Amino acid sequence: MNHLMATFNLTPSYPSTFILMGIPGLEAAHNWIGIPFCACYAIGLLGNFTVVFIVGKEQTLHKPMFLLLCMLALTDIGMSTSVVPKALCIFWFNMKGITVGGCLTQMFFLHTLSITYSAILVAMAFDRYVAICNPLRYAIILTNARTAKLGLVCLTRAVLFTFSGSLLLIKLQFCASHIIPNTYCEHIAVAKLSCGDITVNQVYGSVVAFLVIGFDVMLVVLSYSLILRAVLRISSKKDHQKALNTCTAHFCVMLLSYSSILFSNLTHKFGQGIAPHIHILLANLYFIIPPMLNPIIYGVKTKELRDKVRKFICRR
Structure with a gap:
């Protein structure tokens, strides 16, 4: 990241700062829009930190399913933050200005975290698949150590994809x-400020969207089928009812997460009107929204987690 920032700073055509406009067309309502944004963010932080704290504190929750839930909560915290x-x-x-370094860091x-988030959802679908379709081998197939390695693979994949996109921005003339x-820096938004051809950047965005969203959704659908x-x-x-209950929370979270990102991407690409x-x-x-609702869904639908939270509150 430091090398990338240095490269951008040495590029004469690159501006020293960017201006994030927020939500163009709704500037008069910015003060009011900030209230639900702040409320959702605060609720999300409280819920996700609670999940991480409870799972970390309770030895009985040190299982693959809850370790993956912890990873999801940490990713939610990072994404919203x-x-x-x-x-x-x-x-x-x-305060609309953001430095080149700040923009690159935010984008990275x-x-x-977005790509990692999608990969963790796939890992959680696989966890439920093994638990229901091969329960006798669950403890052998998914150990805590393997779950941690799976999380590392998810993160590594995300870093490789993101770093490739950052390298593509270096060659652009602005x-x-x-x-x-927008309210934040993202690859295509920065690339569109270029005077030159950004076809490669657009292809990169489409390929990553297909490999991440398309491939991950396909794996999730296959697992739940x-x-x-x-x-x-x-x-x-x-x-029959017990098996369905173990999947309800996961299915709700995946439906919420993928429907929101798919709808956003589709309207961005095809909703010119x-x-x-x-x-x-x-x-x-x-x-x-997903970072705020995920811990609530798991808290309501996952009995072990709900009981531990209740027990901790009563103890206090």
Whole structure:
């Protein structure tokens, strides 16, 4: 990252700062928009830190399923923190400027955490697949050590994709304009400020979207199709219900996360008739709504976690 920043700073055509406009067209409502943004962010932080704390403190929760849940919570915290604090500075204090280094850093963490988030959802789907379709071998296939390695693989994949995108920005020549009509820096938004051809950057964005969103969604759908087939074969109604309950929280989280990002991407690529502020609002909601709702969904639907939280609160 330091090398990339140094390269940008040495490029004569590169502006010293960028201007993040927030949500163009809704400038008059920025103060009011900041209130739900802040509330969702605060609730998300509280919920996700609670999940991390409870899982870390309770030895009985040191299992692959809850370790993956911890990874998801940490990713949620990182994603929302990459976007919301700067957005609030724009909404409430009109602090629209961001340095080149700040923009690159935000972009790197934002894309890395988003790709990691998707990979963790796939890992969680695989965890439920093994738990239901091959329960006798679950403890052998998914140990805590293997789960940690799986998390490292998810992060490594994300870093490689994001670093490749950062390298593509180095070759671009930039015009006088340095205004980004958004609340945060992202690859295509920065690339569009270039005077030159950004076809490679657009292809990169499409390829990453296909490999990450398309491939990950396909794996999640495959996992849950196999899970559904296995559940339907269970003769006992009690066991049938128990198997479904173990997947409900995961399925709700994945439906929420992928539907929001798919809708945002589709409207961005094909919804030319939709007002720009709608695109930006949808993109921002992806970084605040799932991080806020994920711990609530797991807290309500996962009995072990719910009981531990209740026990901790009563003890206090």
